[in-house]
Amino acid sequence: MLTLHHHHLSSLPRVIPRVLLPTIATKRLLSYKPHIITTPIITKSQSQSQKRSLHLAPPFLLDSYVPRYLQLSEIDASKKRSQAYAHLAKCNLCPRKCGVNRYEGTGWCLIGEKVKVNVIAPHFGEEPCIQGHHGSGSVFFSMCNLRCVFCQNHDISHQRNGMDLTPEELGDWYIKLQEVGNVHNINLITPEHVVPQVALSILHARSQGLRVPIIYNTSSYDSLESLSLLDGLIDIYLPDFKVWEPSTSKRLLKAEDYAVTARESIKAMHAQVGDLCFTGDGIAKSGVLLRHLVMPGLEEEGKEIMRWLAENVSRDLFVNIMEQYRPAAYVGKVKARRRGNVNGDGEREKGEVMEGEEAKKEERRYAEINRAVNAKEVESVRKAAERAGLWRFCDPPRHDGFNI
Structure with missing residues (x-):
């Protein structure tokens, strides 16, 4: 058997199984030729920690995983409950900062004390590492704190359709998804405007036996106060960085400060959970998975986003460059x-x-x-991402299994 002494580790690269890596990383690793030292066999009695310290597995591969909300102390959980109730009484958890008492009224999002949920079901339309074989336990919240003119879920995000649920009722649905749906995770979709209720629902569900990771699936139009409340409750952040220029976000998202807010939010998310990590079955368990939807004529903004991510967040960030606009x-x-006819004042009269x-x-x-995005636009954003140093992309795997 070949083993390595600990004092050799600092000079050696991490040896990562080729089958688990995207193409670019594989080529980089194959160029390495580490010097292997023959030493006596490690006996079974030696500690597991000593074997693990050899770093023969990727840093993104986990032996096992315990959701963060299960590691939260009762004291910290109690503090988060109090904070959530306080925020509902004077809502300031989204960049709109309406300041309304949501027990009595609504602000920009038109949602009060209860959440309005449009769909709750196992979902197979997410990334392979998220949906797995059993699906992602998706919760589609009605309404949103943005008004994207191109929203592909506008029948949900722009309309108050669905059922009203208390945080406790919402948490009970997580248990149903886990026990009946056998889902890999709970996927909270467009939750930026209901963060207090989400926090309360997770804390309730953990007391009822929830044990799967929680995904926060967001537009990135989140406040730092909101993410602070979620810290310790969320395992995977799935943010979407849409556009870069304030003029674009003002016109298309109805929020001029979107890009500034998204940059702050994504950095805070990554500071909490780090880069995306998986267990051996190829299912993501913790970290950040970032999406960017390439849009027609806006590829230069996409390139700028990729450069910023590589320079300010992490070159190991897992990125999904999407072309389905x-x-x-x-x-x-x-x-x-x-x-209608033009009247004497030069104004057109109302007609049919x-x-x-x-x-x-x-x-x-x-x-x-008002057109589909083309392959050239998508490829230009992808190449910009690679030039910036990003290498973990959500591509179809070149082997049986998921791309991790």
Whole structure:
């Protein structure tokens, strides 16, 4: 048997099984030729910690994992409950900072004391390392603190459809997803505006026997106070960094401060949970998985996002550069204009709404993004990410199993 002395470790690279790595990292590792020293066989009586310190497994591979909320002390859990109730009484947990008492009214998000949930079910539309073989236990919250004009879930995020649930009722659903659905995780989708209720629901569910990781699936329009409340409760942050320029976010997201907020939020998320890590079955358990949806004509903003991530967050960040943009929500809709006569003041009088061929000639809303993204735009963002030093991408694996 070949083993390594501890004093040789600092000069040797980590040897990572090729089958578990994306192509770029594999090529880098294959270029290494470590000097192996023959030493006596390590006996079975020697400690497991000594074997683990050899770093023969990737730093992103976990032997086992215990969710963070299960490691929280009762004192810290009690503090978080108190903080959550206080925030509901004067809501300031999202960048909108409405300051409303959500026991009595609503702010920008139009959601009060209870959450409104549109869908709760095992979901197979996420990244392979998230959905696995049994699905991700997805909870789609109604409404949002953004108003993205291209939102592909606009029927959920822009409308108050669904069932009202208390935090305790929501936590009970997590248990059902775990026990009946046998899901790999609980995936909270668009939860930025219901963080106090989410915190309370996780604390309730842990007392009822929840034991799977929690995913916070967000637009990144989160406040630092919100993420502080979630610290210790969330295992995987799944943020989306949408656009870079304030003018773009003001027009398309209805939030001029989006990029500044997203940069702060993503750094705070990574500081809490680090880079994405997996157990041997290929299922993600902890860390950050960042998404960027490439949009038509906005590839330069995508490139800037990739450079910033590599330089300010981590070059080991797991990134999903997505190409499935399509016109949705308000994009491509005909601007509402009416047929009518021009009056003496030069103003058009109200008439009936134009339809058919006449309407087709009318100007379309958000015409600059009223098309699918092309392969060249996606490839340019990907190459920019690689040039910046990013290498862990959500690509189809070149082997049986998940790409970790």
